[in-house]
Amino acid sequence: MKSGGTLKKVLITAGAALVAAPAFAQSSVTLYGMVDDALVYVNNQKGHANWYLRQGNLYASKWGLRGAEDIGGGTKVIFDLQNGFDLNTGALSSSTQIFNRQAYVGVQNNTYGTFTAGRQYTPYYQFVGPLASSNWLTGATGAHPGDIDGLDTTIRINNAMVYSTPIWNGLQASAMYALGGIAGRTGAGQTISGALRYSNGPLGVAAGYLKLDNAQTNLPLAPTATAAFDPASTGSFGASALNNGYLTAASVEHASVAGNYTLGDLMLGLNYSNVKYVPNARSIFTNTAVFNTYAALAVYRFTPAFDVAGAFAYTLASKANGINDAAHYQQYSLKEAYHLSKRTTLYALQAYQHASGQTLGIKGAGNIINAAPAVGDSQNSTPSSTNGQFVGMVGMAFTF
Template sequence: MKKHANMKAFLVAGAALGAGAVHAQSSMTLYGALDDAFVYSNNQKGHSNVYLRQGNLYASKWGLRGVEDLGGGTSVIFDLQNGFDPNSGALSSSTQIFNREAFVGLQNQHYGTFTMGRQYTPYYLFVGPLASSNWLTGATGAHPGDIDGLDTTIRINNALVYTTPTWYGVQASGMYALGGIAGSTGRGQTISAGIKYAAGPIGLAAGYLRMDNAQQTTGFDPASTGSFGTSSLNAGYVSAKAVQHVAAAASYTIGDLMMGVTYTNVEYVASSQSIFRDTAVFNTYAAVAAYRFTPAIDVAGAYSYTMASKANGITSAARYQQYSLKEAYHLSKRTSLYALQAYQRANGQTLGANGAGNIVDATPSVGDSQNATPSSTNSQFVGMVGIAVLF
């Protein structure tokens, strides 16, 4: 249950400082999710596995979200969100208390919203809700290895974000993240933009994201404002000078049926410091459908086809096909039982983690749940049964 507390301490402090009468309303909300499942994978680096995995339907997390009404349609807002593993109690990131989000800003009903801090990109926030990672979850529904970042694997530090109000169904947003490196302000920067349209049964969205590598160390430097998931699909390209994403998605809803399509293009741009020589490109074409039989029962299915470019000495470029299913039974508005299934097949070749010259057979990585445990063959199946509770 969301818990609201009147932040009287702020008002009392304001009065004590001679701030005068304060009439604004303030609130703070504690929220989160607990999600855990039994998982079967037929091949993780050569072996089948049965284990518990958190964060499948929803990421397990807790957060504090606050609003202070300043009057005149303007509010101060903030959000602090932490991820954790209920199976061990461990933080999702040992070095970050609020690894998922941490931002503060101003919101005005006429002029839009401006926020600063660690945030998701407009690319993800606008296109992601129309993609399969939203309807089937990223664990098994994200495109192979979440290569295009349409699940929650990409977050940006030092980010400034402006989002417009919605005008006639249209909304836009832009982000710039400061690299913060003395003498070279552009190194490690991130740029993102998104636009969406929603009216009646139609949803349309497009997004752009470019993460520049600070390149002070090997690979994608941790000093960079952006970071992304690494899997067997892109392991040979993480030393890129920059990673660029472009995506477009559309959905149409007829009663209880939703149908959607998505296209994404991802480029790993090479530089003299990269351990590969040619820009690598991944194009993904995907379709998703979801149907609600009753308020308590819904299902979804998706198909995606990801194709890599012929570059870096590869003549038989990697291809990945993925089929995903989800069935959910909602015991209440906050508690759900679910089952997930996905199968992926890979063909062709890609670069291994050692970069140029290390040409290897492409191996599948279902959704973003198997990024660290790809199959040792050209196919991988993952099935899950779990429970998720929102609060």
Template sequence: MRNARQCRHALALAAGMTIAGAASAQSNVTLYGMVDSAITYVNNQNGASNVYLRQGNLYASKWGLRGREDLGGGTAAIFDVQAGFDLNTGAAASAGQLFNRQAFVGLQDKKFGTATIGRQYTPYYQFVGPLTGSSLLTGATGAHPGDIDGLDTTIRINNAIVYTTPTYAGLQASVMYAFGGLAGSTGKGSTISAALRYDNGPVSVGAGYLRLNNAATTTGFDSASTGSFSTSVLNQGYVSARALEQWAAAANYSFGNVTLGANVSHVTYLPGSRSIFTDSAIFNTVGVLGVYKVTPVFDVGAGYSFTAATSANGVTDSARYHQFSLREYYRLSKRTVLYALQAYQHASGQTLGKNGAGNIIAASPAVGDSQNLTGSSTSGQFVGMLGMAVIF
């Protein structure tokens, strides 16, 4: 009897191990992340030069868990949770918000596409951002001034539903709707985004749209309802808008070791009853870039962008921003890189200060996405960085 019981126990254990093995073969969870920091020099931050350590320049410092379970028939359950942090202090990127960068769950099907819910990046950013200087040159110094068009990763949306189609002949589409969550006023705080992407050999083209509806009851922009939102010296007079609209398109062409690209964006801040400005504020940007792979482990990139605001809200000499960006990138291994960044921006004309209409001030430069609220007290600002990043 004892031998029979032992036999049955052995068979049960073997069956359990087989089931566990089958389950593990069909699902996986991956820990991933990046760490990045650089010695940074800025010639003018609100009137003074500065040398300091700045993290998340080439890549944002973050860690995350990504999972996938095969459900059969070409369908899989997926999830991704991602947390940002300051490498130089160890502090969380957003107080009280563990997975501040993204946190979603969904289903992915080879025939029908992918549907996800949670805190997510917009289709506008996902399809257009990787083709611009925000990604190819890095957002810290290559994003358009103050990330005015949200093509760097500053905008993430809460309470969002996203559907993305499979790729058909190189073409893919994605749409998003995010709930504002306000009882009796479903439109306030909601977000809408849609984008298209086409990739065929050396050609990549993306176009997208984003609308953020403000849920704020004060003169600011309610990031709790609409996700993160970047405020800079460019737009600080317009963050009381009832809504923000962004349009953008970008195209890249690669040949040999060279990639060339061009991009355009159109941003509108729409006033409402609680806004402290009266006329729609518009920022238009055009940009060009190039990346050259010198050797298998070393490449260089360069970009130029021009941003112009419209004349409104008492501003007759509208703000204009010229930005020049350089990037050098050397791979010590597949996961570790050394990099150098340089950028210069020149601003001219006038804009609104943080007090809105009537607070007309000289336009201040803010290089890329690294100096949003540390603009120069003069018409020019230079930023240089020397850093290291590790991907795991």
């Protein structure tokens, strides 16, 4: 009887403890992604016309895992792991990174904002990018020439810490710092970025800044320096015919402002960006190179299922490094999209770019060449051998 009474007390005590224990925090993990492919025609890729399949045009082909756990008090622990891939070959977008697009963990609070750490996009891109043509049309043919200002998805940062405020009456701010992590050289290879945006009804405006420092860990002095941004740096950027001569910059600075206004089914936008390639003794060019881009866009929704968009971008380089006839690029982009459902879209893209003037080639100082067009972000490694390039695409995109 005594042992039975003891067992009864234990069971009652355990049951009371279970009733009194707090409920487990709610959590969720979501699998998401996009697949996108198109038949492409380019009139001139390094001297030859080409027909080929290209993935990731309207949307980048990718899959990811996104999760959140509510730990109470208006706070959530969040994470996002995102992988890019080539739909036509099945290959990873980066052979050395499974989660090459994003990989971060952090906390989010309704009152105090969000802090995340890992491989991430910059506040500059996150705030200004959604208002630029690379978002409303497509990065493939709608990004500014060669994506010179990084307003498409070409710039991602390692070892990054990002803080974003809550939204206050339509206003939000965000800041990033990425640690270079090189012993004895604090700041080498670091990245900093900050941005502001305001959204209220039909109006959206944003401004952002980004500075990528070159780690330059093992690069020799000019003129034998390797013509590339040191991969030990926390950030990297897209290389194209526009900036090949400036890849050894000690730092690269981006600044941009953009605004959109919606009138019923019509959206109009304007944006401006300024990009600087700043040299030092390890660079193979001498003077700071500057690229200014002025752009406008419009989107019109004829029906809930059908919309069209158009954009114009004008990029002008500075006179420096022995160049008197500075390069300039004019680009015209169009998009037509028919949405079969909320997840499936048929699309057509067309873009033409004209280049004139001169710039530096891959060998840097003294290697002055004629400027070559590279439409949007789709022809960075395949510029035209003439002063004009046309790209046309027909494709399908599916999101899940």
